[in-house]
Amino acid sequence: MPPAHPVVRKVYLDLPQPSLKDNTADLDRLKKQVRQTLAIENLLVPFALIPQWVSLLRSSAYRVTASVSLAPPIPRLIDVEAGATSSRLFGLAVDLGTTRLAYQLWDLREGRLLDETGSDNPQIRYGADILTRIHRAGTPEGLQGLKEAVIGEINRVTQTLCQVHNLSPREILAVTVAGNTTMTHLFLGLDPSSICREPYIPKINSLDPLTAQELGLDLHPRAWAYVFPNVGSYLGGDVLAGILHSGLYQQEGLSLLVDVGTNAEVVLGNAEWLIGCAGAAGPALEGGVARMGMTAAEGAIDRVRIDPRTQELTYTVIGGGRPVGICGSGLIDLTAELFTAGIIDLRGKLNRKKAGRRWTETDGQPAFLVVPAEETAHGQAIVLSQVDLDVLLRSKAAMYTILTTLTQTVGYDLKDIERFYVAGAFGNHIDPRRAVILGMLPDLP
Amino acid sequence: MPPAHPVVRKVYLDLPQPSLKDNTADLDRLKKQVRQTLAIENLLVPFALIPQWVSLLRSSAYRVTASVSLAPPIPRLIDVEAGATSSRLFGLAVDLGTTRLAYQLWDLREGRLLDETGSDNPQIRYGADILTRIHRAGTPEGLQGLKEAVIGEINRVTQTLCQVHNLSPREILAVTVAGNTTMTHLFLGLDPSSICREPYIPKINSLDPLTAQELGLDLHPRAWAYVFPNVGSYLGGDVLAGILHSGLYQQEGLSLLVDVGTNAEVVLGNAEWLIGCAGAAGPALEGGVARMGMTAAEGAIDRVRIDPRTQELTYTVIGGGRPVGICGSGLIDLTAELFTAGIIDLRGKLNRKKAGRRWTETDGQPAFLVVPAEETAHGQAIVLSQVDLDVLLRSKAAMYTILTTLTQTVGYDLKDIERFYVAGAFGNHIDPRRAVILGMLPDLP
Structure with a gap:
């Protein structure tokens, strides 16, 4: 249509x-x-x-x-x-994630999604976390390098997408780009240093529409290019895109949008009003922090089930091969299942007796064996240690605190929320029921 | 103000x-x-x-x-x-004449004219008349050369104007440019060939406002640059500028605007309606056609008086030196005075007896001696021959025909015209009373 x-x-x-x-x-x-x-x-x-x-x-x-x-x-x-060329009209949407870039290719004449894909954000070689990148952007060369890295990657992936669908990048006449405020600054070649220093002022929030050429994107040079505006230093264009896509801003009842990435961004509201809040979701949800943690890429365990009767553990792996590690949503899933099975107690401690033959130790700490060494891709066991669990529970507490604070600020209770939207690379894989069991997300009626 | x-x-x-x-x-x-x-x-x-x-x-x-x-x-x-720089704000207005370029430098903060000057249109080296230039613009190199010639000249004169007034071209933040349709095309680098071929369609009439940089003008690169729109192939932006400047479009009574250059453009109307017409004013008013004709530049006789009693002839010269030739307005002045003095009869023929000692001959044709050889700058006599006079009278007839046709088209008579505006390089020097005597312009009440 x-x-x-x-x-x-x-x-x-x-x-x-x-x-x-x-x-x-x-x-x-x-x-x-x-x-x-x-x-x-x-x-x-x-x-x-x-x-x-x-x-x-x-x-x-x-x-x-x-x-x-x-x-x-x-x-x-x-x-x-x-002559007549009006049947050829395409659009590109890019999500600038700190870790991953996501792309959608659209046929704009038919309003039809043609393809979607993702690729690693190559800025990672300048620093995996945002603060390191902000530091690297402190010199003109660093800033230029960060900008060129992400734009080069978008151009590379777009070229491939176009080849697959037998179209020329010149036939892409519209492009939208959304990212958090720092990622947007780096994409635009703007020094983001003021974002992380009091009073936390971005260089720019709203841009006029540009052309692809002005941004350095290899599409039609005069393609309409829209960079989603930021709300502030810690509520970026990606959250606005989420609000737009979810339709939250059109709902009569109270809705909540959670975008969990490096930070958790939460938006509460309805068609009348919106309030947003951002906070550290905690390192547990970032790849590389939990011992076997990784980003939601191929080889990551993203879902875990423990049979309530037999205690047998099953899991799914992104891409379907042998597991390499466990991503944020898998971690939440695992923890929720362990809690339901009684392997984690109310205080959040691993119970040796209930863990049975999956009880193990790592660096002198109690741990739970998720996947034995012989079943993994790299021949090393995937385990969840008590330390990992403590970090996760602090993240969970942070998340719950954000939600509670936000709803109470506007005089509501978590129970008043009618609809729940989860966004972000993490959100694509999360199972909301598990997050509720964990107490990370509120119970909904 | x-x-x-x-x-x-x-x-x-x-x-x-x-x-x-x-x-x-x-x-x-x-x-x-x-x-x-x-x-x-x-x-x-x-x-x-x-x-x-x-x-x-x-x-x-x-x-x-x-x-x-x-x-x-x-x-x-x-x-x-x-900091505070708001006292420095300047503007430039350029009139793109086929023969001459005219410039005004304005202080836009005070709304004050700082200076005005003129320079020869260097496109003349590609051809003195418009048709030759249109022909030369038929190749990309020719078109580029014509464009660069006029833009280079504007930049050169602007530089000088700025030096005189101790300002930087970068402080000029607004520029307006008006010319006839062909001159505007050449200035913009657009091939004007369609203008002189049926159905006489310009490439463009209305442009969006541009920047000085886009036009190649050495002012502030992002100075607001407005090129007056053309009405059609033979009513250009210069006529619109004339209508705007004269205020004709705000008058309740019927007014007439005449812009005499290579072509004569005539606009009739009031605050309610406007009708325009363009026609060949005849070669008599162009420099170089009458034997001693020249453009209204230094050395041109621009005013002539013949004492009704003594028949003594006096004249003024642009720049004040010895005369070189006679410009269009001088020619009209001279002819009107000769007619008043009876030296030209009703049929437009020179009367040998009345001319007296100023009777002479040139190339076997009767002629009137305007300035003897010993009084001119080049040592050659300045004369008006019967041939010159015949051409002038045909021009006069053309002009009168344009005016009559235009007024009758809308059901008016020349006598209904309340106000009269004369524009153009020619208009700057014309004495309307003389043009009326000549019958070139209508009697006004």
């Missing part, structure tokens, strides 16, 4: 031929028809392209296809092509 | 300092204050300048001067400077 409010449209124009009775100038003839067809008042035309486009009008006998971006604040003419 | 509706404004901003209670991002802080101060809804910010400007905000303790172009369709941020 074609989108109801497209940001970019292509219109085929069979313009009236010039005559002594209609001596409208060539470009004015084109603009007039586009404005009438799309019912718009203004239409900006890039000056440098005018000589080329007026020649094209004549050589194609005034039958052309015009591509127009319609988004506020002002419509723009993106391109003019000879 | 400051202009009532400035197209460009400078505003000094002492922005609220960032704090934990006001964590608006740097650029958003700036935009918000500019929008409030100028009462505008939108403000486009050039993306490439954002890193530089947000750094400047911090290094100047959030005390900056913003330059903003306010003209439709959308306000734009031109520049951000540290």
Whole structure:
């Protein structure tokens, strides 16, 4: 189904031929028809392209296809092509995660998702965590390197996506980019240092729509490029994109959106009001902190079940192969199942007797054997130690505190929440029922 | 007096300092204050300048001067400077004549004309008349050469003007350019060939406002640059500028605007309606056609008087030196005086007896001696031959025909015209009373 409010449209124009009775100038003839067809008042035309486009009008006998971006604040003419090309119109959406980049390729004429994929954020080589990257961005070369790394990666993946779907990157006429405030700054080549220093002021929150060329993206050079605005230093464009996508802002009842990544961002509200909050979700949910923790990539255990009767443990692995580690959602799943099975007690301590033959030790600490060495990809056992568990429980406490504080601030109780949205790379894999059992997310009616 | 509706404004901003209670991002802080101060809804910010400007905000303790172009369709941020610079704000107006370029330098803060000057249009070396230039513009090199010639000349003269007034071209934040349709095309680098071929369609009439940089003008690179729109192939932006400047479009009574150059453009109307017409004014009014004809430059006789009693002839010369030739307005003046003195009869023929000792011959044709050889700059006599006179009278007839046709088309008579405006390089020097005597311009009540 074609989108109801497209940001970019292509219109085929069979313009009236010039005559002594209609001596409208060539470009004015084109603009007039586009404005009438799309019912718009203004239409900006890039000056440098005018000589080329007026020649094209004549050589194609005034039958052309015009591509127009319609988004506020002002419509723009993106391109003019000879003849009818209006069936080819594509869009790209990019999620700038600290760890992973996610992409969606859309057919904008049909409003249809063609493909989605992800790739590691290559800025990781400048530092796995955001603070290290902010530090590296303190020099012009560092900032430039961080910017080029992420833009180069987007261009590389886009090229591949286009090849798979037999289209040219030039046929992508719209691109949206959303990330947290720091990732957005690095993507734009803006020094993010002020974000982590009091009074925590970003360099920019709202950008005017740009062109792909201005951003360095290898799409149609004048493709409409929208970078989601940030709300503040710790509520970024990715959260706004989540609010938009979830439809939370249109709900009558109270809803909650949780975006769990390095930080947890939480938005509470309905069609009338929204309140947002960000806080450290705790290191347990980041890859590399728990002993066998990893990001939600191939080889990560993302779901765990323990049979209540037989105590038998089963798990699923992203990609289907042998496990390498356990990702954030797998960790929550595992902990919830261990608690249900009584292997973790109310104080959060591992119970040696209940763990049975899965009881083990690592670095002198009690631990639970998740996968024996002979079943893993690397031949090392995957275990959950008491230390890992303590960190996870502190994260859980942090998360619960964020939620409680936020709802109480506006005079509500967690029980008042009617709808629950979970976003983020972590959210893609989380099983909300497990998070509820863990007490990380509130019970919903 | 400051202009009532400035197209460009400078505003000094002492922005609220960032704090934990006001964590608006740097650029958003700036935009918000500019929008409030100028009462505008939108403000486009050039993306490439954002890193530089947000750094400047911090290094100047959030005390900056913003330059903003306010003209439709959308306000734009031109520049951000540290501290208070709002007293420096200049504008340039350029008239693109086929033969001469005219310039005005304005102080836009005070709404005061600082200087005006003129220079020869260097495109003359590609061809003195417009048709030759259109032909030369038929190749990309020719078109580029014509464009660069006029832009180079504007840059050269602007540089000189700025030096005289002790300002930098970068302080010029607004520029307007008006010319006939062909001159405008050449200035923009657009092939004008379609203008002189049926159905006489220009490539473009209306342009969005541009930046000086896009046009190749060495002013502030992002100076607001407005090229007056053309009405059609033979009614150009210069006529629109004339209508605007004269105020004809605001008059209740019927007014007539005549812009005499290579072509004569005539606009008739009032605050309710306007009708325009263009026609060949005849070669008599172009420099180089009459035997001693020349453009209205230094050395040209621009006014002539013949004492009704003594028949003594006096004249004035542009620049005050010895005469070189006679310009269009001088020719009209001379002919009107000769007619009043009876030296030209009703049929337009020179009367040998009345001419007396000024009777002479040139190339076997009767002629009138205007300035003897010993009084001219080049030692050759300046004469008006019967051939020159015949051409002039045909021009006069053409002009009168244009006026009569135009007024009759809308059901009026020349006598209904209440106000009369004369524009163009020619108009600067014409004495309307003489043109009336000649029958070139209508008698007004």
